[in-house]
Amino acid sequence: MAVNEERVADASTDASTEASAEDVVATDGRVIGRRAIQTRRRILDATAALLRQQGALDVKVIDVAREVGTSPATFYQYFADVEDAILCLAAELVERVPEFADRIEADWGGPDGLDRARHLVGDYTRFWDDNGAVLRIMHLRADEKEPRFRRVRNDYNERFMVAMVAKVRGAQAAGRLPQAMDADATAGAMLAVLDRLPSYRESFERRGTPREAMIETVARILHATLTGP
Amino acid sequence: MAVNEERVADASTDASTEASAEDVVATDGRVIGRRAIQTRRRILDATAALLRQQGALDVKVIDVAREVGTSPATFYQYFADVEDAILCLAAELVERVPEFADRIEADWGGPDGLDRARHLVGDYTRFWDDNGAVLRIMHLRADEKEPRFRRVRNDYNERFMVAMVAKVRGAQAAGRLPQAMDADATAGAMLAVLDRLPSYRESFERRGTPREAMIETVARILHATLTGP
């Protein structure tokens, strides 16, 4: 809270030291320079790597510091704790959402509509392969009602939802989907499929369902459920 | 490992002390009696309660002991650590699966088919409300490739998968669903919807989609995707 007070004071007394939206700030609120941004970056990357390797439950500040090769004190210059760093990583992933949401907004009506869905599902599955560790914590903590992760998850889901809801409403207007289906709930259900299936993929593969079959099937479900048969 | 050796020795020399499948054993491998079973139960319930209250990441052995009103030493008599207790809770939930899977196996073809799906979705949502904390850890740890949680999750999913796959294959045989859809992947996708949507429910409600609309919509998606239009 002391930090916030300081920043408010800065803003009102000296506009030149006020942090703009683009600036990255240290834990004490001061805007940081090139070198520090690099260090911060290395800390974030190390956190993501450890998350991938050893899971969420026991990544410690000390582990991250060791991984980066710095003092633990350096960590605290940029993040309050490990969860704070994970929150940053999750916020970064929000920026990646448009890549996918834009392609849902595209027209799936034509003959290549299903093919577009296929590519989308394939790419999003790969995205989960790369970033699943962070996304899982985001979902877990949001499910556990941690307010900051709730907010990030909302941001993350938002664009997906808008794109999917638009598709459903369009299909309903054209009479290809029943009015009894709630557009938001339908969109949410499809988002659930996209976000949960990458995790199941490996177990499916062990049981004889190849990756391609999964992608094909999910693409078809997505296509049929969002645009009608 | 010493524990296992002892138990093997017991089994070969004195059948009466061998632990049967039903028996509950302490950490040292010995079969425990009525009083101990009660204590163990209280520990499990306290763990579940804390999980619900404060999330997975910082439930400590000490917390559980405090909650139950015992010494931490008591905890170690029955569980190796908190995760071990959570694993037990998850295993207990596996027993609840048939309640739901049986109702998927029932015929959804008649005029009341959709209604059956509705009730199923409603009840399973309530099940998630009650047991979400444990299920979330199960999924997280399984996603993180922890072998024991993977096994429990497999057991959990198994009955659901069998029931759903049967439905899809039936619909495919009757020509109501395309052959291009993989039955396992389709079942997995619907399981994903069932397991992820309860978590989104609250955010939906805040944005004006009531619980009933969600249940209705999910029921329709489930019904249409598993049995064909």
Add this chain to the structure above:
DNA sequence: TGTACATCAGTGAACGCGCGTTCACTGATGTAC
């Protein structure tokens, strides 16, 4: 039914490790002239 003994169940108290966190300091970088 009562007594003696065996086993089961639960615990208090302690030890020590490892992590979170801080602070005074050093070294690096930027800037004014």
Add this chain to the structure above:
DNA sequence: TGTACATCAGTGAACGCGCGTTCACTGATGTAC
């Protein structure tokens, strides 16, 4: 272009807390006669 000074960035080392874990012990329950 060089020098002096200001600010930024990073750190070593330490402190202390809190938790995990154990063990020798006490109390509770069961059982044989």
